[in-house]
Amino acid sequence: MAEGEPEIELPHRPAELGPELPVTQLAPRLAQFAAVARLEHVTQAAALLGMPQPTLSRSVARLEAELGVDLLARQGRTVRLTRAGRLLLASVERALAEVERGAEAARAEADPATGRVAFGFLHTMGTDAVPALLRDFRAAYPQVRFQLVQDYVGAMLERLRAGELDLCLVAPVPDGDPALVARRLDEQRLHLVVPVDHRLAGRRRIRLAEVAEEPFVGLERGYGLRAITDGFCEEAGFVPRIAFEGEEAETLRGLVAAGLGVALLPPALVPRPGVVELEVTAPRTRRAIGLAWAAGRPATPPVAAFRDFVLSRRGRLLQHD
Incomplete structure (x- = not known):
């Protein structure tokens, strides 16, 4: 300058x-x-x-x-x-x-009439129980939209805590987590599924300990059903020898039909050729099914309406079972 x-x-x-x-x-x-x-x-x-x-x-x-x-x-x-x-x-x-x-x-x-519900549920609930719930709910709320998520329990509960999901249909029912609210809805029998030519296929009922030496096929670790079935085997006095792991119950039934092991599974809606389902008398192989949501998080009107509807089906969620 x-x-x-x-x-x-x-x-x-x-x-x-x-x-x-x-x-x-x-x-x-x-x-x-x-x-x-x-x-x-x-x-x-x-x-x-x-x-x-x-x-x-x-x-x-x-x-x-x-x-x-x-x-x-x-x-x-x-x-x-x-x-x-x-x-x-x-x-x-x-x-x-x-x-x-x-x-x-x-x-x-x-929006109470056209809003969205992000709903997570178990793979094993997707063939009958969840479609029936949605059908009956939509009779009263025909325009409510749904984002449906199928995953294993741990992943769904994490998404619930993170706010990505509004409600989850899960088993086992989470207990003692202050971040979640859970309500038990129903319980479901688990049957021992064996190949049609298995030595026990002619029986109607068995004790789980009778297959302690058999190879098992089961869901991967992290799935709620895997934790539940491992717990039943432990209660029967043995650790299951897992020959194959999968991500879906019907795939496991196919593996059983091929003679690759036995499995503890929810009842099939339609009889599967090549397998027989046996009632287990000891231990009492039933799993609790519940509805979970995040504690302290306000529910939108459509979420609250669907939550209340599902809770109203307590004891009748698995009428086909």
Whole structure:
């Protein structure tokens, strides 16, 4: 700078705001600025927003000061956008439109008639019990939408805690977890499934200890049914020798039919060729089925309606069993 030349003061950001202005400070003023920019009139914008005109003028002026740039050129009672103002308005309009889409999605999610329920359930419940529940519920709430998730119990409960699921139909029923609420609904018999030519296939009932030396096929570790069946075997006095592991009950029935082992499984809806299902008299091989949801999390109207409907089916969830 030449000697004697006056200094030029450049707009600067207030020191307390730091290198970048927090969005939480910008957001309210951006919406107010957009209203003024659309109408090109501060008084009309103030009336639209339901706020005093001086308050709106100060808000826009503060926004300009915080950004360090003029956004509006005042011309009497009207205003015109500067080039910087036009650039900002384009981004603000896109942001506000996205916020409105988000707000609409949130409203739609909770709509009592058309909202959404994220519902997780066991694979073994998906062939009959869950379709029957959904059919009967939709008779009263025909437009409620469902996101259906089938997974093993541990994964579903984690998604429940994280808020990704609203409700879960699970076994075993979680107990002692302060993050969850669980209600027992029903219990389901587990049968010993053996190949049709098995030495015990002619029997109707057996004790589980009678197959202690047999190879077993079972679900992978982490599945609730695997933990339950391992527990029954332990109660019968042995640790099952797992020959094959799978992820789905009907696959296990196929493995049994092929002579690759025996399995403890819920009853088949349709008789499977090549296998026989035997009632186990000792121990009492039944698993509890329950409904779980996150503790302390408000339920939307459609979630609350479906939760109450499922709870009303206590003792009748597995009528086919």
